[in-house]
Amino acid sequence: MTNGTILPLRLHEVCFGVGSRAIIERISLEIEPGPSTIILGANGAGKSVLMRLMHGLLSPASGRVEWSGSERPGAPRKQAMVFQRPVMLRRSARANVEYALKIAGVPGAKRAPLVREALEGVGLSHLASRPARVLSGGEQQRLALARAWALHPEVLFLDEPTASLDPSATREVEAVIRAFDAAGTKIVMATHNLGQARRLGDEIVFLDRGRLVERTPVEQFFSQPQTAQAAAFIKGELPWTG
Amino acid sequence: MSEAFGTAVQLLAGLDPKLIEIVLLSLRVSITAVVLAALLGFPAGAAIAVGRFPGRRTLIVLLNAFMGLPPVVVGLVIYLLLSRAGPLGSFGILFTPSAMVIAQTVLILPIIAALSRQAIEDAWGEYQEQLRSLGASRLASALTLLWDTRFSLLTTVLAGFGRAAAEVGAVIIVGGNIDGVTRVMTTTIALETSKGDLPLALGLGIILIAIVVAVNAAAYLTKELVQRRYG
């Protein structure tokens, strides 16, 4: 029963492209347990692709993506992902969370308490019976968080989770993320929002045009960026690429 | 034309037992065919939508093309199969409602499969990333999508039913239009037309259309009800 931790996640010289266009160029990176990691960069820098490479939705063209330990086949996945736009099934909020548990192989009797706990954790217990698709954007995103978190993953990937939400919904979602972080889940979040990075992150991994350019603790990144690109980005002067 | 309406009303009001027998047989044959076609066609559509295999695109083109299978051709082929002189003759199904069910199932199976494939493939585009992220296998995804697209699939079923209830070419060949045994609405209309009793034929046609409309209305209302509850 090798049920040990799956972290650190190691990326080694990972490349990914579409056609002749390189999107991720030779990124080597280690994601360790503990501090919440923000993947920061302008639109088109390759954040979403990097997230998907780490989560496993994409395979690198070259290089390796390696988790530590090993997942028992059939055991609940230890890493989950929340996307920018949540995709909910045509069923109740509660049923959507339960679906994730069912797919993960959690036996029927054990699901209900886990679902309840997850919905409470994101403050959606009162909407449990509502059809998921009629919930507001912020509520659906919190539901996606509940669904991702119901299995208590070690790592939670979030790809620009509040980019489509208004400020109050953004605040609600950020509160949930902070709570998960406090509960011990490793957070890896992509964003281009400087304020959010500062609010939620412990360390910044900065991407520029598919390359990993800088990696620093959050406060240092904002007060003393080490690269010209980072400095320019912070000043809001980073030019659009491609 | 007005005579036809008058005839239609008279027939309905009189609840002519022969008419009721014909209507019930029509419904039995076409509804059974739709159920069978759905049982076969939905999994096929889902598998093609979600799967990746060589020849997939050719299969999709053929499936779409066969939506337009001419009923007479289907009837003829099924007849040759079920004839005593044919490979399946020993079952003795020819000229019975079962043969009509088989012919109509074959006729509408491509419709059900092709339309469900399209609906599920569209949904797959939307859901794929999320389902894979949750760890769902292709099979689990296909089943999930079948349930999630259920309202589109209902429309697919209605399309199939409409096609089956309206066709005459297939059922008349494999059924033989036998009085009291395999005579359905469409074949009766064909018969009365050929006898020159046009008002009666038209009257029956109006009844047939009314029945199909009623079925569609019932399905729509059911869908609205369920949708309001589950979203």
Place this chain on the structure above:
Amino acid sequence: MDRMRRLLLLALLAAALPAAAQEKFIVVASTTSTEQSGLFGYLLPIFQKKTGIQVRVVALGTGQALDLARRGDADVVFVHAKSAEEKFLEEGHGVKRFPVMYNDFVLIGPKSDPAKVAGGHDILAALKKIKSAQAPFVSRGDRSGTHIAELALWKAAGIDIEKDKGPWYKDTGQGMGPALNTAAAMNAYILSDRGTWISFKNRGDLVISVEGDKRLFNQYGVMLVNPAKHPSVKKDLGQTFVDWVVSPEGQNAIAGYKIGGEQLFFPNAGTPGA
């Protein structure tokens, strides 16, 4: 998965059930004109009441009806084209042919009578006039008994219709009813059996132009399909039907069928050479 399989089985059974609901029955291949005359609707209940055998009539053109029997899909044939029936027997598909009854053909035509044949009793003369006048004429063209009779009459009138037909001759490939519909729409001449004509409601401007010529005689024959060649034939039930139809009881029943007080079919099972 298991539930689906059970549902599938149920559905198949539900569809198959009525077929399995075993009444005794036979399949009789006959012609559309015979069925549309209403004879079967009158005759078969009498037979069923007496013997408990349900007769399922598949109505096609004579050629198709005989072909159906050649494939073994019918137990009995009941048609009206003696030469085609005899060929059927020669091929070994039938056991024996019994004459049953006759009705007659009539030449239907427009009231305006462009070929000037109305009221006559000589069908051959009428056909010759129709051809010279090039008056529109609708043919069934479907290898039915009526069609075969029509071709025989053209031949008897000395006309090679295949060679001499022009745009005035409409070969429709239809049953009697649809062909009459076409003739009514075109105001054309057409050869029809009297039975279908009497029940036909969409007459337009058509009336009977020529009748009574002995050459318009339309003889019906009944045959049991040969069980030696087609083992699936229900030979006992089928033979019961054949026997009944030529029996005095059956023959009386046939004579009893009337439309508008008029007898349509004249039983002649006893007539030699019919």
